Amino acid sequence: MRVREGEQGIGCEASFGFPVVAGRNVRNGLGIVCERAPHYTRVVTAAIFLLRARGAGAIVGAALVCPTVRYCSVRARGTERFERRFATPADWKAIESELRSLPSGPLPSESAIARVVAGRDLDVTYLMIEKLADVAPGDVAVVLDRRLRALPLNRPSLTLEP
Numbered sequence: 001m002r003v004r005e006g007e008q009g010i011g012c013e014a015s016f017g018f019p020v021v022a023g024r025n026v027r028n029g030l031g032i033v034c035e036r037a038p039h040y041t042r043v044v045t046a047a048i049f050l051l052r053a054r055g056a057g058a059i060v061g062a063a064l065v066c067p068t069v070r071y072c073s074v075r076a077r078g079t080e081r082f083e084r085r086f087a088t089p090a091d092w093k094a095i096e097s098e099l100r101s102l103p104s105g106p107l108p109s110e111s112a113i114a115r116v117v118a119g120r121d122l123d124v125t126y127l128m129i130e131k132l133a134d135v136a137p138g139d140v141a142v143v144l145d146r147r148l149r150a151l152p153l154n155r156p157s158l159t160l161e162p
Contacts, residue, residue, distance in 0.1 A: 102126040
């Protein structure tokens, strides 16, 4: 396959997973020199959930879930650190389906979102869906991490009601 300067490179996209333009910097395994298309960004849709102590209702943390990029992290109240959560491919499909019709109030403990985010120890309540624009493919996890850190969980008078 021969790609001229400035042309889209189909083989390059298959190799890297994002649109590329023949050019200068990146070499794929086929000997074709490619670079990322400078205009390529995406809108990432993330769901934010509050975690509450079961029965007590006190907010103990938050979770951010983005199934299109298989991202799920939880941050406990009072900390800046957060934990990545991992799911099976079947769980990700169930999460995508559940995000289409979220209930008001706590999610059922058997829902895929609740299982992946908190297990059976906490109530998981939907807060909001947020669209994050102009996210470069290589920066998705960093942008989602930053959004989770920006949630005001450390304020003493936390009022994040859905």
